[in-house]
Amino acid sequence: MIEPQPRFVDAVQPEPAARFLRACRRLPVDATPVWFMRQAGRYMPEYRAIRERHSLLEIVARPHLAAEVTLQPVQTLGVDAAILFADILLPVVPMGLSLEFAKGEGPVIREAVRSAQAARRLRVVDAETDLGHVLEAICILRRELPADVPLIGFCGAPFTVASYMVEGGPAKDFRNVKGMMLADPAAWHSLMETVASSMENYLLAQIQAGAQAVQVFDSWVGQLSPADYLEFVQPYSRRVLKAAEATGVPVIHFGTDTATLLPHMKEAGGTVIGLDWRMPLDDGWGLLGEDVAVQGNLDPTALFAPLPVLRDRVEGVLRRAGGRPGHIFNVGHGILTHTPVENVRAAVDMVHEWPHE
Numbered sequence: 434m435i436e437p438q439p440r441f442v443d444a445v446q447p448e449p450a451a452r453f454l455r456a457c458r459r460l461p462v463d464a465t466p467v468w469f470m471r472q473a474g475r476y477m478p479e480y481r482a483i484r485e486r487h488s489l490l491e492i493v494a495r496p497h498l499a500a501e502v503t504l505q506p507v508q509t510l511g512v513d514a515a516i517l518f519a520d521i522l523l524p525v526v527p528m529g530l531s532l533e534f535a536k537g538e539g540p541v542i543r544e545a546v547r548s549a550q551a552a553r554r555l556r557v558v559d560a561e562t563d564l565g566h567v568l569e570a571i572c573i574l575r576r577e578l579p580a581d582v583p584l585i586g587f588c589g590a591p592f593t594v595a596s597y598m599v600e601g602g603p604a605k606d607f608r609n610v611k612g613m614m615l616a617d618p619a620a621w622h623s624l625m626e627t628v629a630s631s632m633e634n635y636l637l638a639q640i641q642a643g644a645q646a647v648q649v650f651d652s653w654v655g656q657l658s659p660a661d662y663l664e665f666v667q668p669y670s671r672r673v674l675k676a677a678e679a680t681g682v683p684v685i686h687f688g689t690d691t692a693t694l695l696p697h698m699k700e701a702g703g704t705v706i707g708l709d710w711r712m713p714l715d716d717g718w719g720l721l722g723e724d725v726a727v728q729g730n731l732d733p734t735a736l737f738a739p740l741p742v743l744r745d746r747v748e749g750v751l752r753r754a755g756g757r758p759g760h761i762f763n764v765g766h767g768i769l770t771h772t773p774v775e776n777v778r779a780a781v782d783m784v785h786e787w788p789h790e
């Protein structure tokens with residue numbers, strides 16, 4: 434049973450206590466908060482032990498297992514936030530498609546959406562009935578997480594989710610998805626309407642169930658020119674982001690390869706904007722303006738380096754943040770599979786030890 438909690442009320446309290454929530458609001462903190470995208474996953478022996486017995490889709494379908502995996506990095510690493518264990522592609526199934534994770538290939542959607550008819554056949558997700566197991570995992574986690582470790586819910590941004598739906602899996606050149614925008618804009622807009630409404634419902638349901646912040650992943654948005662972003666993507670991202678922001682919880686808007694898109698992403702929405710490592714953190718923050726918080730931006734490969742080199746890279750990011758309120762430390766994109774766990778734990782300590790007056 435899902436027991437919704439009155440998060441809408443708590444979330445708008447002006448002075449949250451947890452470091453992570455304070456930084457989202459650009460309030461002073463005792464230490465820089467840190468968490469990592471893909472902090473739960475195959476680089477962790479505890480995760481691999483569960484994956485030996487269950488597929489990824491089985492884990493996310495069983496709320497107690499999903500909650501257990503979500504808690505693993507909180508216990509092992511000492512991070513300042515937990516991210517719900519789920520996947521951005523789960524909602525494509527109730528939209529009417531199939532989803533598999535093929536070994537070595539990543540996600541596979543067999544019925545790639547390539548026409549206006551196919552786009553019109555999709556249905557809008559009703560999160561309570563279609564993805565109730567995810568909401569139940571949120572309820573379990575809110576009971577089990579320590580009070581100073583907030584839970585982050587998430588969804589994919591409409592463009593990134595639609596890319597997988599049109600390409601049928603990971604893409605190299607995004608030929609089909611960009612082809613649809615250019616050759617059949619009506620089909621594209623119809624697809625984006627359904628995806629955006631679905632993501633909006635899903636994210637609001639996660640907040641209602643107890644997520645204390647949410648992240649919208651636009652992992653592949655850097656494939657687009659600013660003009661195409663504005664015409665084909667921004668209105669849909671904005672709808673999802675603004676709906677989540679209206680609840681009062683912090684909203685993290687993440688993308689990669691976004692140097693030319695950052696101001697447009699900020700316009701679309703987000704309390705916090707994610708930065709990858711391709712741009713120095715202070716340059717990215719400068720482009721965005723200091724009225725928004727930022728998250729990032731360690732190169733995930735730095736986590737493989739000898740500890741003194743890692744320390745240098747971690748401190749490089751912190752120095753660029755310059756102790757300004759509103760920085761959440763993270764990698765610029767998810768933790769890679771063979772990353773040594775002890776280095777990730779060491780990076781958490783390095784961030785926490787960085788002096789704040």
Ligand code: CP3
Nearest residue numbers: 470471472473474489516517518519520521539650652767
């Ligand atoms: O710890 C966390 O970050 C929470 C869990 C999480 C997963 N996926 C679990 C997962 C989150 C936040 C995601 C988001 C996600 N999923 C994104 C956006 C973030 C990004 O990395 O850009 C994307 C693009 C996806 C789609 C997806 N799911 C891909 C491309 C893959 C294959 C990657 C691979 O390494 O095989 C997945 C599978 C997936 N989702 C794994 C995990 C931990 C791989 C591990 C496994 O198979 O057990």
